Amino acid sequence: MARSPHILLNAFNMNCVGHINHGLWTHPRDRSGDYNTLPYWTDLARTLERGLFDGLFLADIVGVYDVYQGNVDLPLRESIQLPVNDPLMLVSAMAAATRHLGFGVTVNLSYEQPYLLARRFSTLDHLTSGRIGWNIVTGYLDSAARAMGLAGQAPHDERYDRADEFMDVLYQLWEGSWEDGAVLRDKARRLFTDPAKVHEVKHQGRWFQLQGYHLAEPSPQRTPVLFQAGSSGRGQRFAARHAECVFISPPDKATARRTVQSLREALVQAGRQPDDVKVFMGTAVVTGRTAAEARDLYADYLQYASRDAGLAHFAASVGVDFARYDLDAPVDYQPGQAIESARRSAQEHGWTRRKLLQLFELGGRYPAIVGDAQQVADELQSWIADTGIDGFNLSRTVVPESYEHFIDLVVPELQNRGVYKTTYETGSLRHKLLGAGDQLPQQHAAAAFRRPTGS
Amino acid sequence: MARSPHILLNAFNMNCVGHINHGLWTHPRDRSGDYNTLPYWTDLARTLERGLFDGLFLADIVGVYDVYQGNVDLPLRESIQLPVNDPLMLVSAMAAATRHLGFGVTVNLSYEQPYLLARRFSTLDHLTSGRIGWNIVTGYLDSAARAMGLAGQAPHDERYDRADEFMDVLYQLWEGSWEDGAVLRDKARRLFTDPAKVHEVKHQGRWFQLQGYHLAEPSPQRTPVLFQAGSSGRGQRFAARHAECVFISPPDKATARRTVQSLREALVQAGRQPDDVKVFMGTAVVTGRTAAEARDLYADYLQYASRDAGLAHFAASVGVDFARYDLDAPVDYQPGQAIESARRSAQEHGWTRRKLLQLFELGGRYPAIVGDAQQVADELQSWIADTGIDGFNLSRTVVPESYEHFIDLVVPELQNRGVYKTTYETGSLRHKLLGAGDQLPQQHAAAAFRRPTGS
Numbered sequence: 001m002a003r004s005p006h007i008l009l010n011a012f013n014m015n016c017v018g019h020i021n022h023g024l025w026t027h028p029r030d031r032s033g034d035y036n037t038l039p040y041w042t043d044l045a046r047t048l049e050r051g052l053f054d055g056l057f058l059a060d061i062v063g064v065y066d067v068y069q070g071n072v073d074l075p076l077r078e079s080i081q082l083p084v085n086d087p088l089m090l091v092s093a094m095a096a097a098t099r100h101l102g103f104g105v106t107v108n109l110s111y112e113q114p115y116l117l118a119r120r121f122s123t124l125d126h127l128t129s130g131r132i133g134w135n136i137v138t139g140y141l142d143s144a145a146r147a148m149g150l151a152g153q154a155p156h157d158e159r160y161d162r163a164d165e166f167m168d169v170l171y172q173l174w175e176g177s178w179e180d181g182a183v184l185r186d187k188a189r190r191l192f193t194d195p196a197k198v199h200e201v202k203h204q205g206r207w208f209q210l211q212g213y214h215l216a217e218p219s220p221q222r223t224p225v226l227f228q229a230g231s232s233g234r235g236q237r238f239a240a241r242h243a244e245c246v247f248i249s250p251p252d253k254a255t256a257r258r259t260v261q262s263l264r265e266a267l268v269q270a271g272r273q274p275d276d277v278k279v280f281m282g283t284a285v286v287t288g289r290t291a292a293e294a295r296d297l298y299a300d301y302l303q304y305a306s307r308d309a310g311l312a313h314f315a316a317s318v319g320v321d322f323a324r325y326d327l328d329a330p331v332d333y334q335p336g337q338a339i340e341s342a343r344r345s346a347q348e349h350g351w352t353r354r355k356l357l358q359l360f361e362l363g364g365r366y367p368a369i370v371g372d373a374q375q376v377a378d379e380l381q382s383w384i385a386d387t388g389i390d391g392f393n394l395s396r397t398v399v400p401e402s403y404e405h406f407i408d409l410v411v412p413e414l415q416n417r418g419v420y421k422t423t424y425e426t427g428s429l430r431h432k433l434l435g436a437g438d439q440l441p442q443q444h445a446a447a448a449f450r451r452p453t454g455s
Numbered sequence: 456m457a458r459s460p461h462i463l464l465n466a467f468n469m470n471c472v473g474h475i476n477h478g479l480w481t482h483p484r485d486r487s488g489d490y491n492t493l494p495y496w497t498d499l500a501r502t503l504e505r506g507l508f509d510g511l512f513l514a515d516i517v518g519v520y521d522v523y524q525g526n527v528d529l530p531l532r533e534s535i536q537l538p539v540n541d542p543l544m545l546v547s548a549m550a551a552a553t554r555h556l557g558f559g560v561t562v563n564l565s566y567e568q569p570y571l572l573a574r575r576f577s578t579l580d581h582l583t584s585g586r587i588g589w590n591i592v593t594g595y596l597d598s599a600a601r602a603m604g605l606a607g608q609a610p611h612d613e614r615y616d617r618a619d620e621f622m623d624v625l626y627q628l629w630e631g632s633w634e635d636g637a638v639l640r641d642k643a644r645r646l647f648t649d650p651a652k653v654h655e656v657k658h659q660g661r662w663f664q665l666q667g668y669h670l671a672e673p674s675p676q677r678t679p680v681l682f683q684a685g686s687s688g689r690g691q692r693f694a695a696r697h698a699e700c701v702f703i704s705p706p707d708k709a710t711a712r713r714t715v716q717s718l719r720e721a722l723v724q725a726g727r728q729p730d731d732v733k734v735f736m737g738t739a740v741v742t743g744r745t746a747a748e749a750r751d752l753y754a755d756y757l758q759y760a761s762r763d764a765g766l767a768h769f770a771a772s773v774g775v776d777f778a779r780y781d782l783d784a785p786v787d788y789q790p791g792q793a794i795e796s797a798r799r800s801a802q803e804h805g806w807t808r809r810k811l812l813q814l815f816e817l818g819g820r821y822p823a824i825v826g827d828a829q830q831v832a833d834e835l836q837s838w839i840a841d842t843g844i845d846g847f848n849l850s851r852t853v854v855p856e857s858y859e860h861f862i863d864l865v866v867p868e869l870q871n872r873g874v875y876k877t878t879y880e881t882g883s884l885r886h887k888l889l890g891a892g893d894q895l896p897q898q899h900a901a902a903a904f905r906r907p908t909g910s
Contacts, residue, residue, distance in 0.1 A: 015578070017647060026642040033647075034639050036581035036672070038551045038890065062571065064668055079647035083638075084671040085578035086571075091547035093582070096493045111568050115602040116517065116541075117875040123470070123540040126491035127548070147667030183538075185488050187481040190761075192472060192488075192534035195527065212525065212602030213519055215490070219536040223595060306645075 006421050007380060007414060008278055008391025008433065010057040010104065011048050011403060015087045017079035019059065020395040021284055022313060022363035023306025024357035025079060030304075030398045036085060038282045045094035047400060048101055051407030052421055054433060055095070055102030057227070057247070057280075058087040058246065060300075062108050063144030069323045078309040088120060095128040102429035104133035104245070109166050111139075111148050111158060115210060118173040118403035119162045121224045122216035130220030130428030130438055135227035136242065138163050141316065157234045167242055169208050169393050170447040172201040174223045177214035179451055193217070199451060203257060222439050223446055225430045233258070238276070240266035241445050247393055249282040249366055256281060256387035264388070272443050278390040278433055279390050281383065282366040284397055287405050291372045296402045301362060301397055310360025311353070327354045366395055379420060380410075459844055461876050462835060462869060463733055463846025464887065465559065466503050466858060470542045474514065476739055477768060477818035478761025478894060478901040480534060485759075485853045491540060492528040493548050500549035502855060503524050503556055506862030507876055509888060510557030510588065511549070512702070512735075512848050513542040517563050518599030523767035524778045533764040539725075543575060543591055550583040557884035559588035559682045559700070564621050565614060566594075566603050570665060573628040576679045577671035585675030585883030585893055590682035591697065593618050594769065612689045617662045622697055622820070624663050626830035626901040629678045632669035648672070654906060677882060677894050678901055682887045686714065692757055694732070695721035699889060701853040704737040704821055706814070711842035719843070725900050733845040736838065737821040741859050746827045753825045756817060756852055765815025766808070780808045787867055821850055828868035 017032045025032045034040040048056055064082050065075045075082045087105050094103065094140055103124075107117065124132040138159040139145075145153045148303040148352045154162065182197035203210045228243035230236055239246050246263060250256035264274035286301060288294035315322050325331050362368050369379045383389060396402050414420035425431070440446045472480045472487045480487045491497040503511055519537050520530045530537045542560050548556065562572065569589060579587040593614040594600075600608045609617065611620075637652035658665045683698035687689055694701050701718060719729035735756035743749035770777050780786050785805055817823050824834045837846060851857050869875035880886070883893040895901045 025647065026645055028642070036578075036674075037584075038547060038582050042551055062670070064670075072653070076648040076653055077646055082668070082670065083648070084670050085581060086575045089543070089547055089575060089578045089582060092493060092544055092546070093551040094547075096497055096548040096551060111571060113566050113603060116566060117848040120541045120544060123491075124542040126540060127493050127544060129492075143667060148568060149664035163525075187483065190478075190481055192480065193531040193538070195531040198527070209604035210602055212598060213537070215517070215519075215537065215539050219491075297871055360531055366588055 005419070006281065007147050007384060008418050009053050009420070010043075010055045010280055010391070010393045011053055012057050012059065012282060012393035012419060013044070014059040014081065014084065015090060016081050016084040018309065018363075020282070020364035020366060021305060022078055022080055022309030022360070022399045024301060024363060024398050027301065027304040027398045029091065031400060032396070034397050041090050041094050042097040044403070045098045045101055045351065046280060046401065046405050047148050047407065049098045050258050051403070052424060053101060054391070055364040055429065057104040057135065058090070059135075060084070060087050060106035060108065060137075061141070062111065062139060063141030063147060065141075065313060067319060067321050068308045068312035068315040074309060074312045078306055078312075080309050080313050080373050091124050091132065092127050095124075095131060098182070100131075100432075102131045102225070102432065103128065104135050104225065106135040106137055107177050108137050108139040108144070108164055110154075111144070114166055114169040114208060115173070115212060115215075115343070118170050118172040121215070122174065122219050125219035125221050125224055130430070132221070133225035133227055133245070133429055134165075135229065136163065137229065156232065160234045160238045162297045163238060164241070167445075168205070168449070169201075169203050169210055171223065171449040172203060174211065175440070175446050176217050176449040176451055178247060180218065191198060195391070196262055198353075220431050221428050222440050225433060234265050237270075239263065240272070242269040243277055244440075245278045245280060247280045247282065247289060248389070251365070253368070253383065253386050255381070256389060259286070259419045260388040275288060276434075276441075276443070279388070280391050280393045281387070281389045282393045283380075283383075284362055284364060284366050284368045284395045285406055286362075286370045286375055286397060286402070287376050287409050288372060291375060294371050294375075297366070298362075303432045305361065305363035307357045307360040311361045312363065314356070314360070314365060318413045319329050322353050322356060328352050331356065362397065362405070364395060370422055373409040376410045377413045377417060377419075380414070381417070459685050460874070461875050462839060463735065464508050464875070465510045465848045466499075466508055466513065466799060467512050467737055467847070467848035467850045468499070469514040469536065469539065470545060471536050471539040473536060473818075475737070475819035475821060476760060476852045477533055477535055477815070479756060479759050479853050482756065482759040482853045484856060487851070487854050488859070493895060496545050496549050497552040499855065499858070500553045500556055500857050502862065504553045506858070506866050507879060508556060509846070510884065511557050512590065513545070513561060513591075514544045515539070515561040515563065515592075515849065516596070517566065517594060518596030518602060520596075520768060520771035521598050522774060522776050523770040525776060528769045531845070533761055533767075535644075535764050535768050545592070546579050546587065548584050550586060555586075555879040555887075557586045557588060557887065558583065558679070559590050559680065559905040561590040561592055563592045563594040563599070564570060564618055565609075566599070568622040569621055569626070569663060570667060572669075574670045575623050577629065577669070577674045580624030580674035580676050580679055581671070585885070588680035588682055588700070588884055590684065590702070591618065591622075592684065610686065611650065615685070615689045615693045618693060619696070620660045620662050622900075623660070623666055623904070624656075624658050626904040627658060628669040628871070630895070630901050631904040631906055633673050635673065638672045660847065670907040675893050676883050676885050680888060684905055690723050691718055692725075695725040695727070699885070699895075700733045700735060702735045702737065703844070705842075706820070706822070707783075708838065711844060731889075731896075731898070734843070735846050735848045736842075736844045737848045737850060738838075739819060739821050739823045739850045740831055740861055741817075741823060741825045741857070741867065742831050742864050743827060744864065746830060749826050749830075753823070760816065760818035762812045762815040762818065765818045765820065766812055769811070769820060777808050777811060779810045783807050786811065787812055818850065819850060828864040831865045832868045832872060832874075834867070836872075839852060851873050
């Protein structure tokens, strides 16, 4: 499969107030506090479709960020992903307001019943006519485990082992329970479904036992488009087996290039093609009609951004309470899996809390691109050329204007350069992102669970 | 709380093809096969709002009806609640298409994580601006237990004991974790939430352990409107403690009257008022511009209805494979909890399979009311007067025409008689159904889990 000639583009958002660029909810024009109302989301979906975005990528977290200062005071005051509502509940309203936009929704599988989660995604794939994707995560917060009545999380690699089996169960339900052609809707013969083509799944594994028929008939994509963001070695092996899109958040181009190269090698080792996975990178763009206008806007935003909130978020990701350190004392923490590159940087450069805070100038850790349309387009193209990524997850700064500026200014520039689509293709999200069929290709692990038609 | 002067009305539906009145999907005008598309549901929601329906009540089932003939052949052929999609995924699209319609959605709590289910309902209560309700069920299918990796279900009464504790956990999250006034959205003071007013829930019970903050900020109703349909003694005790609306499906007025009276007595024993719960009865209405037209339409429908499918559905409800009996042999089965009244009738009258099949003339077990608008209105009013119920869950026959006929013909007649609203009240679903505030009243069990403001 060839590299896409067009830059792929997701809006990166979350069913909460403060997502990545913390503190900007306090900007006078920011409307992220309306996250709990439907028009906020249906307006956003229409805006993104106007900008021909491939998808809206919705993050999620189960649990709270109680590492920094050992409590949730700052997360509550700054609304650092708390409160946070369920992202799956947003999809059908946004799907009804759009025709082409895809939806990549994060669900932590660690606390889900596979039988029920399979039906939930099948339902959304039906209702969206094949526009649903799933960002598979296994969670990393002890507070989540405690909320489920557990003493703590399973060890990191074991979470991925269990997730592998979870996926196999889902593939059996999505790909193997109902054959193509099972559903006839034949009124004259009183035959809605041909029973000979529906099969009971029987799974006896290490973590899961299941005996049952998938409750949903086959949906356009059967398996949702699979997103993943694991950056550890084990996480990347998981991605190499399952993912079709991978989300990375590198601090610099060198890290991005290494990550992309290592992922593509892992794909080949897993029996897939190096380009079977599209890589999206997290970035924040602040743009204006002129370079000066963009710089002024960025300076304006900086007054509202919260570096403390950014660091509190990061502290939970790596499991270290940086608030315990004096501003200029060297920070020292156990290696976390979540953000290996940042850990490496800190170890190499001997960072302090003061230096760490500088990473979060705009309240978040993603590289910010500031400039007029030409400058932003140049920078986006150079990331692609220099690192081998396929596109971007665009974080929001001040909403809705950060989306509107990008769509009104940068999208036309990218289109003029011939590196961004000028109209949507028809078909499923998988077809639009991966360029092939609506369903997973034969070289994907899920295909092993299919039954030949008429089996 | 006084009896509502108006008949309450829910449409009864399910995210599947064959719901109650089985076989009618084969009618040439029936569109229920479009259940997996969004316009089917958004059109339905708008139609119901045109008819000033209080709510759309969505059933659900986890598992399959594999009792009749010991397999799922007939359920698949006749689409007897199989395939069946997730009902919660429909809500936000329908909420965006309406302003007043309520949504009562069935979720089986037996296989859910309380921490995650609490957030799901809070999210929907936010997005619907307080129009969400939950029909609490504990499940009754062994096929569901097997799909969850269990050898079988817990015993009936134990399921309700566990459900009681599940509800207590939810009440702590919904009512006790975030105080009124905790969320300030104060940009000037950089204070989204006041940490002093958010509390960690710590629950150590027999079935559930949980330590965590509710992830969602308080929604308009906090706790969704609680529906319940338990008909056993234990089920009714559960309803008396929790329910605000109860759904019954009696075969006749005498049974309805006894059930309503017993429920209201149970309410008093539980420390609530006898009218604290609104009772909805399942019924199917076939109407026309004249009595003759209604009779003709009914005769037309009968050609497509499936008694076998109705009996197969019933067989799963009571756990008896009636297909094992000759048509005229006396049926003999262990008492099931699900449909006690039918069990009693069968025992009293010595039913056979042939006699049982007559119960399902229109493919389903609910009393069918056939007539012109005057006749239907008379019959609805007489059920209310004779039994003490408050309203109806109207099952669908041929969709969408069964809704449209009712709205175009019966609703105006009821309005002319002054027994049906002519406009929606504003406010939450709870306010509209129960006539009081948006949140649960102080005499409800959930109130014990509230914290005094400023605690």
